[in-house]
Structures are given as C-alpha cells and as structure tokens.
Amino acid sequence: MERHITYQLSPSGEPRVQIVNQPYLSGQGVDSPLDSEDENYTEVSTSDKEDFVPVFEEPEKKHNALRASTAPARPLTDIEEFRRSSDFMLLEHTVMCASQLVQRQDQNYDLDSEEGQRACKKFLNQIERMTEVFKVPTAARTYREDFSKAYRVLYKDGSLCYLTEILDSAQERIPHLWVNSEKYVFSREVLDAGARLFNSFMRLQHILRDLYNRVCEETSDGTVSQITQEIATTLHQFDAKWVEFEQLYVLELMLIESDARRYITQSIDLEKELQSLEIREKCFGRMVIESEEYHDCRLQLVKLVGQINAVANVEGKGRDDLTVDILVYAESILRRSSSGQSRAVLHLSDQIKAAFTNIRLLLRRYELNIEVVDPQLRNNPELVEALNLFESTWEKGKTYFLNRKRFEQVVFFSNLVESLGEQYSGFKEQIECRDAELFLSLPGLLVHKCLEGEDHGICNHFFSLMFDETERSGLHWKTLKRAYSRGKLAAFSDQEYKEIVEHMILGVDVDPDQRFQALSQRWDNLDIVLNKIKQIAMEMHRFKPAEWNKFLDVVLGAEAAA
Numbered sequence: 001m002e003r004h005i006t007y008q009l010s011p012s013g014e015p016r017v018q019i020v021n022q023p024y025l026s027g028q029g030v031d032s033p034l035d036s037e038d039e040n041y042t043e044v045s046t047s048d049k050e051d052f053v054p055v056f057e058e059p060e061k062k063h064n065a066l067r068a069s070t071a072p073a074r075p076l077t078d079i080e081e082f083r084r085s086s087d088f089m090l091l092e093h094t095v096m097c098a099s100q101l102v103q104r105q106d107q108n109y110d111l112d113s114e115e116g117q118r119a120c121k122k123f124l125n126q127i128e129r130m131t132e133v134f135k136v137p138t139a140a141r142t143y144r145e146d147f148s149k150a151y152r153v154l155y156k157d158g159s160l161c162y163l164t165e166i167l168d169s170a171q172e173r174i175p176h177l178w179v180n181s182e183k184y185v186f187s188r189e190v191l192d193a194g195a196r197l198f199n200s201f202m203r204l205q206h207i208l209r210d211l212y213n214r215v216c217e218e219t220s221d222g223t224v225s226q227i228t229q230e231i232a233t234t235l236h237q238f239d240a241k242w243v244e245f246e247q248l249y250v251l252e253l254m255l256i257e258s259d260a261r262r263y264i265t266q267s268i269d270l271e272k273e274l275q276s277l278e279i280r281e282k283c284f285g286r287m288v289i290e291s292e293e294y295h296d297c298r299l300q301l302v303k304l305v306g307q308i309n310a311v312a313n314v315e316g317k318g319r320d321d322l323t324v325d326i327l328v329y330a331e332s333i334l335r336r337s338s339s340g341q342s343r344a345v346l347h348l349s350d351q352i353k354a355a356f357t358n359i360r361l362l363l364r365r366y367e368l369n370i371e372v373v374d375p376q377l378r379n380n381p382e383l384v385e386a387l388n389l390f391e392s393t394w395e396k397g398k399t400y401f402l403n404r405k406r407f408e409q410v411v412f413f414s415n416l417v418e419s420l421g422e423q424y425s426g427f428k429e430q431i432e433c434r435d436a437e438l439f440l441s442l443p444g445l446l447v448h449k450c451l452e453g454e455d456h457g458i459c460n461h462f463f464s465l466m467f468d469e470t471e472r473s474g475l476h477w478k479t480l481k482r483a484y485s486r487g488k489l490a491a492f493s494d495q496e497y498k499e500i501v502e503h504m505i506l507g508v509d510v511d512p513d514q515r516f517q518a519l520s521q522r523w524d525n526l527d528i529v530l531n532k533i534k535q536i537a538m539e540m541h542r543f544k545p546a547e548w549n550k551f552l553d554v555v556l557g558a559e560a561a562a
Contacts (some may be wrong), residue, residue: 122160129165139243170194174502260375312377326397344414480532
C-alpha cells in the first residue's frame with residue numbers, strides 16, 4: 001500500500017489535509033531519507049546581508065564623449081542617473097550572482113555540492129535585499145508559527161528567509177518519499193506549486209538580466225519608474241509563489257513526519273498507561289503482574305516495539321516475532337529463583353527484563369519532546385542501540401525459554417559448567433579469560449557426557465552426523481564408544497575412569513600414580529580416547545557455528561558478566 005496525501009473539504013467548507021492508503025502501483029523508488037536536502041546544511045537566509053559599496057567610474061569617461069571645456073555639462077537622463085545609483089549597483093550584483101549559479105547537465109541547479117549551495121544562497125540573499133530596497137509588498141508568513149520546532153529553527157523572525165532547501169525541493173519535484181519502508185506520495189497541489197515556484201525562479205533571473213542589459217545599453221523605452229516597478233512586480237510574484245509552495249510543502253512534510261512517528265507516539269501512550277496501571281495496582285496493594293489489563297497493555301507495547309524494530313534496527317535482524325511470552329517466562333524464572341538455579345538462566349532473564357525496561361525509559365524521554373525523534377527511525381542511534389539489545393536478548397529467550405527441550409539443555413549444561421568452574425580453578429580461569437582451549441573443552445565435555453548417555457540430546461542437536469555411521473564422523477564416534485567401553489571395563493573403577501577422562505578434557509593435571517591405580521599400563525587407552533573426543537569436539541563446534549556460539553553465549557553469560 002502507498003500512503004497518499006490528499007485534500008478534502010470539511011463540512012464548514014475549509015480544506016483539510018490527510019494521509020490515506022491507496023493500492024501500490026509501482027515498484028520503483030528506493031528507500032531514501034525523509035528530506036532530499038543535505039541534513040547537515042542548516043544555514044539560513046537572513047536580512048543582514050553583506051553591504052554593497054558602489055564603486056563609480058570617473059564621470060563622463062565611460063558613457064559620455066569629451067566636451068569642450070567651455071561647453072556647459074549636459075544634464076543626465078533618468079537612466080543615466082539610475083546607473084549611478086546604489087539601486088542599480090544592487091541589480092548589477094544580483095545579476096552577477098545569478099550568473100554564478102551552478103547548473104547540472106539536466107539544466108537544473110546543483111544544490112547538493114558546497115559550491116552550488118553557496119552560490120544559490122548568495123543569490124537568494126540578493127533577492128531578499130532587493131525586495132527590501134525596492135519596498136516590494138510580500139505575502140504574510142504567519143503560517144510559519146504553526147511549523148514544528150525542527151522547522152521554526154531554520155527561520156528568523158521578520159525575515160523572508162528564502163531557503164535553498166525549499167528551492168531544491170521545488171526544482172526536483174520528487175513525487176514521493178520512502179520513510180521507514182513506507183511510500184508517502186505528495187499531493188498534486190504540492191507538486192504543481194513546486195513547478196510554479198521553479199518557473200518563477202527562472203523567470204525572475206531572465207527579467208532581471210534583461211532589465212540590466214537594457215539599462216546598460218540605453219535601449220530601454222521605459223522610464224526608471226517603470227523599470228523599478230517591473231522589478232518590484234517580478235519580485236512580488238516570485239515571493240507569492242515561494243510562500244504558496246513553502247506552506248504546502250512543509251505542511252505535508254510535517255504530516256509525513258507525524259505519521260512516520262506513529263509507532264513511537266502509540267508506544268508512548270501505552271507506556272503512560274502501563275505507568276498508570278502500576279501506580280493503581282500498588283495503591284490497592286495488588287500485584288500488577290496479575291492484572292489482565294496490565295498484561296494486555298504490555299502485549300500491545302511489545303507488539304509495537306517489534307514493529308519499530310522491523311524498520312529501525314539496522315544493526316540487527318529487525319525481527320517482529322518476539323512476543324510478550326518471553327518477558328512473562330523470564331519474570332517467572334526470576335520469581336522462582338533459588339540458590340540452586342542456573343546462574344546463566346537467571347542472567348538471561350535479567351537481560352530480557354532490563355532490555356524491555358530500557359525501551360520504556362527511552363519512550364519516557366521521547367514523551368518530553370517527540371520532535372527529537374528523527375522520523376526515519378533508523379537514524380536515531382539511541383533507539384537503534386536499545387532495539388538491538390532488545391532483539392539480541394529476547395531472541396535468546398525465544399529460543400531457550402519458550403522451547404522446553406532447549407531450556408532443559410541450557411539448564412543442564414550451564415549447571416555443569418558452573419559446578420566444574422567452582423571445582424577446578426584452571427577451568428574457571430579458561431572461562432574468565434575465554435582461552436582458546438575453552439572452545440575445545442566445552443564440546444569435549446558434551447561428547448564425554450554423550451558417552452555416558454547424559455548429554456540431554458545436545459550432541460544430536462548440534463552435530464547429528466556423529467550418529468550417522470555412513471559418515472566419517474559416525475565412524476569416529478563408533479570407534480570412540482568402543483574404546484571408551486573397553487577402558488571402563490579394564491579400569492579398577494568406572495567412576496575413577498570417568499573422572500580422569502573429565503580432568504584430561506578440562507586440562508587438569510592428572511597424577512601419574514592416580515592414573516596407574518585406576519588403569520594398568522597394559523590397558524591404558526586414555527590418550528586414544530582423549531584424541532577421539534577432541535576430534536569429534538572440533539567437528540561439533542564447526543558444524544553449526546552461529547547456533548553453537550549463541551548457545552555458548554547463553555551458557556557462559558553469567559560468568560562473562562561476573
């Protein structure tokens with residue numbers, strides 16, 4: 001669907017502007033920022049322009065022939081007097097500025113480069129000065145009082161303020177803008193007004209240049225009064241066209257901005273409602289989490305955050321399928337937390353809750369001044385950062401909290417890693433320093449647990465090929481199982497054999513006497529078993545690297561934070 005700006009008559013007969021959805025007809029156009037002008041160029045036109053000091057040539061040297069010293073001086077004509085005036089010098093300087101405008105190959109003016117902007121700004125400043133000097137009646141600009149702060153800051157009170165940004169929009173006549181992946185189509189009224197303004201701009205240059213040439217060549221049939229009147233009329237017409245376009249164009253830009261921010265404003269309203277419910281339930285001494293109204297309000301807010309994330313999170317995936325169930329489950333884990341609970345699971349629950357709180361706090365700041373929010377939501381760094389944190393934590397919650405089997409796997413493995421870290425200082429140091437050995441030890445631990453049938457299906461999830469005997473990895477696994485079973489049979493104690501294998505996987509030094517006591521030298525196959533475990537472990541963490549790293553990120557999250 002396209003969002004079109006239209007004008008309709010209200011019951012009182014006044015025109016009313018609104019945005020309506022219309023079927024999408026064309027796939028052309030690319031996502032562009034809200035303003036086609038350079039956002040960094042905020043210099044404005046003012047009335048305090050550079051002063052022009054007329055420099056007159058020596059009398060009679062250029063335009064009059066030498067006369068006899070005894071002959072009386074010929075009285076100057078009106079045109080000659082005008083050529084000596086500061087008004088003519090202003091006209092001449094304006095024509096010179098017009099000649100310095102930078103044109104592109106398509107005959108439009110270059111208002112993107114610094115040189116082109118500077119030349120155009122100088123010419124528009126000259127037009128403002130001429131309007132003041134020739135006392136041209138100009139259109140009222142009271143409509144600027146209705147502009148948002150972001151636009152009012154560009155204008156100076158009491159000044160005409162011909163902005164190059166407005167002229168650029170008029171000459172380009174872009175029919176639509178892409179904002180937050182939505183197409184906004186300008187009304188026909190704006191496009192026509194832009195065409196009239198640009199035509200008036202071209203006509204103004206032509207008339208001023210023509211008048212200047214006629215005055216210089218003394219080919220003008222009119223009087224000075226007629227010339228100045230023609231200048232004033234042309235400037236008046238240009239000003240009228242400028243005001244017509246500026247008023248319509250900025251109005252529609254503000255309408256587009258307001259519509260593009262609607263997800264933010266709706267989220268702010270929901271945040272205010274959440275605060276109100278929290279205060280109300282607290283006053284009644286009830287748990288707000290048990291309120292159905294509170295749950296529905298949070299559900300709507302999370303859904304809106306997902307929509308914002310889909311269009312604004314340029315650093316992440318832009319997921320919009322993260323539901324409030326993730327937050328509810330995380331809160332339930334925190335309420336049921338005990339001393340034996342997995343620290344990794346508690347840490348992830350805290351992160352999920354904190355990410356949501358962070359977005360709520362940001363919405364409260366936006367409520368103070370919504371205009372600080374760039375309508376192109378991806379251009380708000382603070383918002384993007386908050387959304388990226390929201391997506392990364394909630395995505396883990398969706399994977400490991402809402403899937404019961406995956407949740408059990410995380411709890412099992414994180415508890416195993418945490419308990420081993422408490423037992424062995426060397427392994428704890430690997431975790432804290434993120435040693436390269438750690439990323440071989442962790443999958444090695446899982447392979448060892450799989451040999452005992454205690455891995456909760458983690459190995460099958462991350463490396464299913466190791467169970468396929470038609471694959472090379474499957475043959476390695478078959479060989480490992482046979483060697484491990486023989487080692488346990490030959491050992492004096494199954495438990496001692498398991499502990500020694502575990503120590504070797506973790507890089508814990510094994511006492512030779514302990515090894516000899518557990519397994520006679522003749523049947524000692526520990527090195528063979530360890531090599532096979534490391535071989536399969538290396539293949540495991542390479543099989544699904546992205547998913548495996550995310551799993552480890554959750555398992556080691558609490559340790560990393562500590």
